Every structure is written in C-alpha cells, then in structure tokens.
Amino acid sequence: MNTILILDLDGVLITTPPWKSDEIHVDGYSDFNQTCVSNLNSLLDYKPFDIWLSSTRRTNKSLAEFNQIFQNRDIKGMIRGFVPEYNSTKNRKEEIIEFITEFKLTDYLILDDDKSLNSLNPKLKSKLVLTELTIGFNSKKLKEAIEKLK
Incomplete structure (x- = not known):
C-alpha cells in the first residue's frame, strides 16, 4: 500500500486570501496556485501516494469530479477517496484523528493549513506539514514534507 496523503485544498493548493x-x-x-501544484507534483514524484481529500470542499463534488479537476490542473496523482464525515467529530482535527484511527494508518502525511492541527499529539503532529492560507504548499513546505518522509 502507498503512503496516504491527507490533503486539504484551501491554504495548500488554493491560496486566495479570504477577502477575495x-x-x-x-x-x-477554483483555480489552484501553480507553484503549489508544481510542488505537490514534486512530492508525488518523490514517493507514491494514495491521496485522500480532507478539505471541506469534498462535500460539494464527487470523487470523479475532483479527479477531473486534478487532471485539468495537471496534478500527477489521483484522489483515492474522501476523509469520511464522521457524526462524532466537530472539526478537521477530530476528523483526521478518527480517520487515522479507523483505518489504522501508520504511513501517512497530512498537508493542511488548519491551525487546530497544531494541537495534535506529537506522534500525529510529526506527520503534519502545516501551510499558510495565502502561501500554500511552497518550496519550503515541500522540503519539510520530504524530510518527514525520510
């Protein structure tokens, strides 16, 4: 099985400021930041991933529609699934914890800008690359991701 990439969109690939x-x-x-897409493709070249979308946008489109969107933006990977929407969770942090627990994940990486993820326990946080909303997955974050995979 490939490494699981738990991927957010806003603040990772979509870097539009909230006021625009x-x-x-x-x-x-929505358009994706080309630099962020290029860095994601570099990460996908570095190691094979199964992409699971955690973005709240996952509730508005089907898996096939998102894969077409990724293809239209020349993203090299396909989305394998959506992080489930759990009735028991209140936020992204809880959803990700539940997902990792339910699927007993050990080989994964989280790309997200949600600051609540800063309070993940150290084991989970060691797999987090926390981006900035208007900067996204830049070259510094790509380097950080590759370091976490070594």
Whole structure:
C-alpha cells in the first residue's frame, strides 16, 4: 500500500486570501496556485501516494469530479477517496484523528493549513506539514514534507 496523503485544498493548493473571490479555472472550479501544484507534483514524484481529500470542499463534488479537476490542473496523482464525515467529530482535527484511527494508518502525511492541527499529539503532529492560507504548499513546505518522509 502507498503512503496516504491527507490533503486539504484551501491554504495548500488554493491560496486566495479570504477577502477575495477565488479565481475560476476554465472548468468552472477554483483555480489552484501553480507553484503549489508544481510542488505537490514534486512530492508525488518523490514517493507514491494514495491521496485522500480532507478539505471541506469534498462535500460539494464527487470523487470523479475532483479527479477531473486534478487532471485539468495537471496534478500527477489521483484522489483515492474522501476523509469520511464522521457524526462524532466537530472539526478537521477530530476528523483526521478518527480517520487515522479507523483505518489504522501508520504511513501517512497530512498537508493542511488548519491551525487546530497544531494541537495534535506529537506522534500525529510529526506527520503534519502545516501551510499558510495565502502561501500554500511552497518550496519550503515541500522540503519539510520530504524530510518527514525520510
């Protein structure tokens, strides 16, 4: 089994400031930051991943639609699934913990900008690459991700 990549979109690949409307791609969906996409592709070249989308945007589109969006933006990987929406969870941090626990994940990486993830326990936090909303998955964060995978 490949390493699991738990991937958020806003603040990772979509870096539009909250006070601005998203720029829209020709396919009608939000544009992704090209530098962030390039860095994600470098990460996907470094190691094979099964991508699981954790973004709240996962509730608005089907898996097939998101895979088409990724293909339209030349992202090299396919999304394998969505982190489930658990009735018992109140936020992203709890969803990710529940997902890791339910699927007994040991080989994974989390790419997200949600600051609540800073309070993950040390074992889980060691697999987190925390990005900034308007910067996203830049080259510094790519380096950090590769270091965490070594």
